[in-house]
Amino acid sequence: MTIECPAPRHEDEVVLLGHGAGGRLTAELLDRLILPATGGGHGPLEDAALLPDHRDLVISTDGFVVSPLFFPGGDIGCLAVHGTVNDLAMRGAQPLALTVSLVIEEGLPLADLRAVMQSLGKAARDVGVPVVTGDTKVVGRGAADKLFVTTTGVGRRHSALHPSAALARPGDAVLLSGPVGLHGTTVLSTREGLGFESDIASDTRPLHRLVAALAPLGPAVHTLRDPTRGGLAAALNEIAHASSVAVEIDERAVPVPGPVASACDLLGLDPLVVANEGCLTAFVAPDAAEDALTALRSLPEGAQAVRVGEVLPDGPAGRVTLRTLVGARRIVDMPLGEQLPRIC
């Protein structure tokens, strides 16, 4: 169950698949190359940024390169809406407007493009967010793989809800709104024809209603994160790092659907590092934990919400541990990042 962690390869001369997988290599690329060049990197990296001079508004952008375009439970179109809506929601915001930028490979069947755009449009209407503008580029055959979609969203924050990856505090309850591992194993199984795809489906869904349900708890909601690329392991490590706290979760409490566990066993994957697109983890003050669980469970998408752990009263800053089924403790590392390319 331990995660392989070779020494970071700072001196690689080319971009590796793992640089885009949301793990340590991604963090290194950001820290060493992208953020210094663009002048960013002050403060914790959040799912969405505050808009200058308009602190009630947040903005987030996300590129989607999932392969295949269509998979059980969704497609790149609805995924591109949910992913950006959820990044806004993790900053306590409801979506206000969405933009869509397409890069299409010449030769893509128009029927596929239509199906993706209809799914995207339906997902946006279901969320209640207008697609206000977009862009379309076409590149020659072989210069892209079918279709890439970049969505950018602007959201308005709930006035009392200002969650941040840097605000987790000792004693916080760590909640999870639903089971882990569905999206990543579904896409991988579909792409590789592993056979699990008939038993599982992506959990891609919008999470803004769960966040609205948590809004009445206001400042007791310290941190929200949707564990996408890099899975729950990456999300918890980012929070532990940004908040300088130690996080411990209970393996027994983390809901892993049977087919996900089987697929992960076969693939040698830890379900904790597999991408999700329809659940969130919330760090809340201990005396608000029950109310938060009740709020999450009041909606279908949070019906299976559980408490999975806590922020330790003391412990090494940035460390995430798992109490295993047999009562041992193991460290949950930040995944290095190469195991699941093009999952979102």
Added chain:
Amino acid sequence: MTIECPAPRHEDEVVLLGHGAGGRLTAELLDRLILPATGGGHGPLEDAALLPDHRDLVISTDGFVVSPLFFPGGDIGCLAVHGTVNDLAMRGAQPLALTVSLVIEEGLPLADLRAVMQSLGKAARDVGVPVVTGDTKVVGRGAADKLFVTTTGVGRRHSALHPSAALARPGDAVLLSGPVGLHGTTVLSTREGLGFESDIASDTRPLHRLVAALAPLGPAVHTLRDPTRGGLAAALNEIAHASSVAVEIDERAVPVPGPVASACDLLGLDPLVVANEGCLTAFVAPDAAEDALTALRSLPEGAQAVRVGEVLPDGPAGRVTLRTLVGARRIVDMPLGEQLPRIC
């Protein structure tokens, strides 16, 4: 000098390169497939959209797939900043925040990525707009061509400046801030090794200062457009169509640099359909035309601003004509769109 216009191919079953070239095929794809699916398409298509509930803010998104990544005068990094800043500027807005989403092909030299990101960061600093958030995806070798960059910008409108493609009026003076054809011919010449690339350079530059210089003229500035994909021909056709007016320009007045004219002659291109990334066309009330020209010429990027034509007092709605050097008139059609793929 006439532009080939075969009958529109509505029944094509696959996406064609021309669907992304900013001409008639792009308009058809938008009208028939993308806008119906996403629920958009009410009102004229503008370079940037108003943000719901925040009418002082506009938002624009643009994907950049230019090949090669580096060309005389610029690269995909600064181009991605300028393109989005300029789309905001064409709605009378100054840029407030920028997001950057990368799709990188595995194997891209880190040195190339660094050079692009440094150019992007420098361009953003020069404009004075912060890069507030971003996203990085990596796809396998052969699944993308080196690097695609999508930028999204939010801008704040000048309070008195509300230009729109639908606001051109009979009698308006048609102004152009600088020479046409440089960007498209430079990229094409560099990509194909045609030899013109030593004599010309892309005009990629931000145009928001020109717009700020026009702001004191307020409502006399009816329409602003930067003639990118599809060139001046596409921009004028879009305006004539959205405003239901007839536009006439004077071939003698349109500044075409010598090397651009030579390259276009060799390639069989009309300079009017070649992409620009550093000039704008402004439709202004006739009694404000001289003040507008003075304002544009007060800045280096507008030093060569000229009046190129006018909106006819009457004439068929949506028609654009050119008075040729020999005094004849020809129709300037909306380019179909396939002549210059991956120019931006």
